Amino acid sequence: MTVLHRVETDLAEADTATAAPRHSPLEHRGAEFERATALGPRGVRLREEPFLTQLNLRVPPDDAVSEAVAEALDLTPPAANKVSGDEGRALLWLGPDEWLLVAEEERARGALRAVRSAQQDASGSSVDVSANRTTLRLAGPAAREVLEKVCSLDLHPRAFSVGDCAQTLLGRTVAVLWQVGPDPEYRVLVRCSFAEYLADLLLDAMAEFLEG
Amino acid sequence: MLLIRCPWCGDRDEVEFRYGGQADVAYPTDPHELDDAEWGNFLFVRANPMGALTERWVHTAGCRRWFSVVRDTATNEMTPDIPRRRESR
Numbered sequence: 001m002t003v004l005h006r007v008e009t010d011l012a013e014a015d016t017a018t019a020a021p022r023h024s025p026l027e028h029r030g031a032e033f034e035r036a037t038a039l040g041p042r043g044v045r046l047r048e049e050p051f052l053t054q055l056n057l058r059v060p061p062d063d064a065v066s067e068a069v070a071e072a073l074d075l076t077p078p079a080a081n082k083v084s085g086d087e088g089r090a091l092l093w094l095g096p097d098e099w100l101l102v103a104e105e106e107r108a109r110g111a112l113r114a115v116r117s118a119q120q121d122a123s124g125s126s127v128d129v130s131a132n133r134t135t136l137r138l139a140g141p142a143a144r145e146v147l148e149k150v151c152s153l154d155l156h157p158r159a160f161s162v163g164d165c166a167q168t169l170l171g172r173t174v175a176v177l178w179q180v181g182p183d184p185e186y187r188v189l190v191r192c193s194f195a196e197y198l199a200d201l202l203l204d205a206m207a208e209f210l211e212g
Numbered sequence: 213m214l215l216i217r218c219p220w221c222g223d224r225d226e227v228e229f230r231y232g233g234q235a236d237v238a239y240p241t242d243p244h245e246l247d248d249a250e251w252g253n254f255l256f257v258r259a260n261p262m263g264a265l266t267e268r269w270v271h272t273a274g275c276r277r278w279f280s281v282v283r284d285t286a287t288n289e290m291t292p293d294i295p296r297r298r299e300s301r
Contacts, residue, residue: 081220081221081222094275095220095276096220096275096277152224152225153224166221166274167221167273167274167275168224168228168274169227169228169273
């Protein structure tokens with residue numbers, strides 16, 4: 001029973017004051033990202049956005065329950081391959097019955113509890129997967145060119161624009177790609193153990209835009 | 213490389229998918245009634261036409277959903293499978 005109780009705990013609400021300091025997968029590469037920043041009309045910059053809260057939600061599609069779950073989060077159900085909400089708190093469409101809530105920590109408090117009370121006894125699940133992935137943020141006029149080197153998706157604005165998300169291969173790793181701004185500006189959610197690989201790949205792709 | 217249309221994510225490269233073999237291979241109603249030859253037939257023997265074959269694919273690097281398509285094994289041309297009732301055997 002103790003174990004069951006631990007699972008029920010809202011991780012986003014766990015008392016972090018007493019916990020050991022957290023480490024993000026790419027925290028030691030911040031200076032490297034700074035140095036790789038390219039400015040100007042063909043500029044691009046990369047940084048890590050660590051510790052975003054992520055909840056994986058399995059909800060029956062087109063159902064009163066999915067409406068209730070979205071409402072409990074104060075968001076609208078995302079359309080296929082789209083994101084609803086804003087950068088600080090958003091629902092990403094991952095599949096016909098699967099969403100990912102991505103939110104800043106302070107805006108995710110109570111989210112898991114709210115989802116669970118909306119789900120009640122309906123089929124589905126809600127799991128805190130915040131530790132699964134870290135987030136890379138790629139921005140600047142050349143950001144799309146950088147991504148196009150490692151991704152086979154059509155990222156032209158006519159096919160992929162602000163508020164779109166996709167799960168796809170970047171290089172050899174699976175990632176969730178989400179365009180957050182028209183600059184263009186992208187968030188790339190990648191498994192922690194693949195974060196170093198993806199950072200290397202993107203830094204290499206960014207190198208040509210760095211002058212001098 | 214094939215460009216495969218995932219019913220959920222749209223057109224994606226073949227490397228994002230895994231192949232699941234022939235579709236609509238029904239599990240025997242009562243496996244105990246089968247003799248070894250019939251059981252072996254169910255496990256291993258698949259259609260191998262030169263032409264249309266209904267297949268299972270999974271979009272592993274995307275939405276991770278299984279779906280069926282009809283692929284022409286000679287030209288690799290794919291068309292969406294029209295869902296229909298499985299024939300019982």
